[in-house]
Amino acid sequence: MEGSTISKLKVFTAWQDDKEEEWLREMSCRGLHLTLPLFPCVYTFIRGEPHDIAYRLDYIPRMPRDERGNYLQVFRDAGWEHLGEMAGWQYFRKPVQAGEPPEIYTDPESKVRKYLRLLGALAVPFMTPIIIVAVTRTHDRPHLPGFELFSIALILVYLFLTYGLVRIAWRIRQLRRL
Amino acid sequence: MSEHTPIRKYLPLTESTYYILLALAEPRHGYAVMQKVAEISQGSVEVGPGTLYGAFATLEKEGLIEKVREADRRKTYALTAKGEAILQEQVHRLEIMARVGAAWATHRR
Numbered sequence: 038m039e040g041s042t043i044s045k046l047k048v049f050t051a052w053q054d055d056k057e058e059e060w061l062r063e064m065s066c067r068g069l070h071l072t073l074p075l076f077p078c079v080y081t082f083i084r085g086e087p088h089d090i091a092y093r094l095d096y097i098p099r100m101p102r103d104e105r106g107n108y109l110q111v112f113r114d115a116g117w118e119h120l121g122e123m124a125g126w127q128y129f130r131k132p133v134q135a136g137e138p139p140e141i142y143t144d145p146e147s148k149v150r151k152y153l154r155l156l157g158a159l160a161v162p163f164m165t166p167i168i169i170v171a172v173t174r175t176h177d178r179p180h181l182p183g184f185e186l187f188s189i190a191l192i193l194v195y196l197f198l199t200y201g202l203v204r205i206a207w208r209i210r211q212l213r214r215l
Numbered sequence: 216m217s218e219h220t221p222i223r224k225y226l227p228l229t230e231s232t233y234y235i236l237l238a239l240a241e242p243r244h245g246y247a248v249m250q251k252v253a254e255i256s257q258g259s260v261e262v263g264p265g266t267l268y269g270a271f272a273t274l275e276k277e278g279l280i281e282k283v284r285e286a287d288r289r290k291t292y293a294l295t296a297k298g299e300a301i302l303q304e305q306v307h308r309l310e311i312m313a314r315v316g317a318a319w320a321t322h323r324r
Contacts, residue, residue, distance in 0.1 A: 095265050106288040107285075108268055110287070111245040111246065111289075112264040114249075114289075140263050141263045141265035142265040143262055144229055146229055148265075148266075151269075
């Protein structure tokens, strides 16, 4: 049914942005085109004609308000449609012509800078548990019933973040090898 | 890096940066630079919007380019004296590289 919307739940981590881009392109090729609102892990699609559309995600966590207009204009001039922003991620799309899906980052070092921004943004939640543990002394920590469980959860989140940082650092290394 | 950084610290320029600086031989805004690069590189180098926006930000911060105008959310940039000097040095180096390479190629036959 044309024009109707459908929502899908899918988890992509920060370092799987390329997989997310591929998946969104697949959806468009099947006639499902990403639409607003953009929400973590919840994707809303509008049904329509199948088109081969490339999706690209940029990561700009802190964009000064007066810069935003200029930033978007460069993309608009180059034929990219800006869908919206979600947690620092900018969603762009452009129809694919002549086989090769277009890129917003055509130079490996510039792409590296995007992933460095991502590393920088993830460094804050990464450092927080370290700081908390470093600053509080053992006998000061409360022996509340849920505390051990909370500590375990915190450690798991921490390990997950570490894994993410390693994956991103690896991607940067791969880009620099080209 | 600042105004007193020696030129050679910026070299070699990446292909994209080299062409972007060349495209700014005349003041241009973002998309015009992208088009000019495709033209002068004879289609061999393409600059995407993400790359271009980042390059502008870095080049402006390093003092190689400066904003001369802003209209309709488009900033027009031009080379600074420093930018020209760096570009000049890069061209000079590439000339040497090309000459040496050509000599090697003819010598092989």
